[in-house]
Amino acid sequence: MATTLTGGNPHIIQLPKTTSDGPSDPRSIAQQWLSALEIQLSRSQSLNIKDLFHDESWWRDMLALDWDMRTVHTATEIQNFLCKQQTKAQLCKFKLQDTGNFQPRLEQIIDGLSWVSSMFFFETAVGTGTGMLRLTQAEDGVWKAYAMYTSLQELSSAQEPLGKRRAEGTTESMPGGLAGGTWIERRNRQKEFLDEEPTTLVVGAGQAGLNICARLQSLGISCLIIDKNQRVGDNWRSRYRTLVTHDPAEFTHMAYLPFPQNWPQFTPKDKLGDWFEAYASIMELNIWMQTSIVSAEYDEAEGQWTVILARGDGSQRTLRPRHLVWCTGHSGEARVPSFPGQESFQGNVYHGSQHRDASESDVRGKKVVVVGTGNSGHDIAQNYYENGADVTMLQRSGTYVITADKGVFMMHSGMHEDGGPPTEECDIAGESLPWAVQFALNVHMTKRIADAEKETLDGLRRAGFELDFGMDGAGISRAYFTRGGGYYIDVGCSQLIIDGKIKVNHSPGGINGFGNRELLLANGDSLPADVVVLATGYDNMRTTVRKVLGDKVADRCSDVWDLDAEGELQAMWRPSGHPGFWYFGGNLALCRIYSKFLALQIKAVESGISKGVRQ
Structure with missing residues (x-):
């Protein structure tokens, strides 16, 4: 079993392949592994984790081992990281989750990849923490860690006044009593x-x-x-x-x-x-x-x-x-580009951050060009169309599109949803994989979502709207965390594009400049315009x-x-x-x-x- 980096990009990986046969008792597998890790951690700088981790494995840590957010890749680097941090951090007293959705279980993640996962709890020199382990079976049948997560959740010296520790609330119980005021x-x-x-x-x-x-x-x-x-x-x-x-x-x-x-x-x-x-x-x-x-x-x-x-x-x-x-x-902070001839343009130009509502003036029949096809660009285009404007969206590069009524709920299935596990547990589980692994898994999720939304996506293609499923096909998550944009969560504008009610002009080179009443594009086209909205993002x-x-x-x-x-x-x-x-x-x-x-x-x-x- 191996995880490999591809294409020279350290955040694009190939997920491992595992056998389809799972253990009859995931709890015993998880407990045996966690106990073995605790023994090694007790040895601090002389610890040896080579028999517990695959060569291509991951450890993500949030404040439990280091006062920072850290992702460590490969068993060798994990070994070095633990040797450096464990003497001071002193992770110990590991305990598996024994109730709910995140107790030890065998998960079939995608075709060809399954793992034993479990939430667990631990103590450190300064507090208590929660983590997640994910074990896969090596060729020799031994269960080893593919991904580990540790997160500090509370400081022993500063326990929050939650639940049974809540403040009494009476005036007498407040510092200084009544003399300090109500x-x-x-x-x-x-x-x-x-x-x-x-x-x-x-x-x-x-x-x-x-x-x-x-x-x-x-x-x-x-x-x-x-x-x-x-x-x-x-x-x-x-x-x-x-x-x-x-x-x-x-x-x-x-x-x-x-x-x-x-x-x-x-x-x-x-x-x-x-x-x-x-x-x-x-x-x-x-x-x-x-x-x-x-x-x-x-x-x-x-x-x-x-x-x-x-x-x-x-x-x-x-x-x-x-x-x-x-x-x-x-x-x-709005990113507001400027273009040759803009000062002589006789229409209205403004950044999408300044948009309020198209109904504030009579835009019926007006030529409106929205520059940019992210969330704001789509919402603004839809707003102008619904108020009677003739709307064209100018697209420079492809955009990832996911629908709010299908794809968004598919992403949250089994986690942050009605009737799902407690929010606090979902938050831990949801952040417990390194981004590289999450992106690799999202490639498969993005394909599933695209299949479910095929009718919408095919309609957009026919309308001339260019789709982009992101680097490696990882979809919305990678776009958000690496670009801060480049996607649209569809709440109605896609159908307007499919129906031809909102037009799309694709100009990879962008805008050359402005005429008196038109936008001059690098692809040779010119777009008549009374209003130009620059939905061009933020710095x-x-x-x-x-x-x-x-x-x-x-x-x-x-x-x-x-x-x-x-x-x-x-x-x-x-x-x-x-x-x-x-x-x-x-x-x-x-x-x-x-x-x-x-x-x-x-x-x-x-x-x-x-x-x-x-x-």
Whole structure:
């Protein structure tokens, strides 16, 4: 059995082939293997795992062995990694999951690949963790690890007040008792930080800022969120009128507070904005709206920022937090190209981020060209068509298309779905494979989805819409994590294209320039245009850092997003390159999942366990 890298790309692999015969007792196989690993780990630097891992195996770790996100490939590299980290980490006391969906079982993953998988629990020198093991059978019949996952879930010195550990809540039980005031009196002082400095300043009150603040406060880290908008949730309310989330409800819960059972499957943007506002109140988050950064300087010796804030009432406030968490949005800074002749164009040109609703003016019969065929481009094109415009989408390269009513639910089958396992367990299982392995598995899932959506995809091809199933055919996941786009989750626009109601022009060379009333294309065509919408995406979050905090800070930060050499996401949710500075973003599900790990990293720094910088 072997896993091989292909094409010179370290993130494209060939999955192993395994025998079809499975064990009669997966639990005994998993227990025997886990016990053998624990014995080896107890030997620290003299450990030897060669008999436990296939040559081409993987170990993904989130904070349990190293204060970072790490993916280690091959038994030799895993051996070296464990020898370096285990002496300090001290993983021990392994215990298999014994209930639910993730107890030891034989899984038939795809044709020719099956493994014994199980969730398990363990302890470290600083806390407790949860992991996943996946064992496949070698040619000699011995079960060895193909993929291991370890994740720190809680610090022993900072257990969250959850469930039986929840706070009592009476005035007498609060610090200082009645002399410290009632709950509302304390909250009013906390919100304004009259008695203390916030340890962490979070910039942005979207799903990223709200999730990370809730996690930090649960760990006892004082936190303030600032946002330039008037109300919490305005980052969604201010988007175009017809926007609805493209991910289903069970996948998009917030930390600690899932949506109610009667919540719609896909959430309208204004309803989500209201939910954010309610969440902030229920979770007692400290938020200053209509507030922006005037300046921010980092003192290396003190390990502290000096941040001057401008507030909505015209006042300024200077704060000295130890951590700055940048939650301005992975799609925060618009990428706005310019073209020859654009200044003489007699129509209207604007970026897709500025789109509100086509009904705000009379667009009936107007020639509208939407440049770009990602989610926003499709939604904007559909919005213009439904208001009577003559719409053409300009496509430069292929786009991956998946439907919201079929493909999206196929991706979540057995996991984040109604009646599925608990969200916390799904989050662990869902993140437990290295991205390279997930992408390889997604090649097969993408083919299954394409078969189920054949009618739609064939119709798009006939209409001249170019499809792209991504590098290696891995579909939406690879497109999202490496490009941040390049796909459309279909909520109706594809049928309009198939029916010829929205036209498509394919121009691989893009746009040559503008005429007075037309768009001049590199393929030689010209498109009459009254309105041109540039649905051309967004810049790297580092661009926003440079714009607000200046070159001194931005030059020390890494670019964010896409995969690094190991196959982990660059800089996001992990050390950024600048001490005391963290990028945080992603969709609702990712913000729920990774807020736990970022909060643990910040708490570890504050507890003196970690330095919070990449080693």
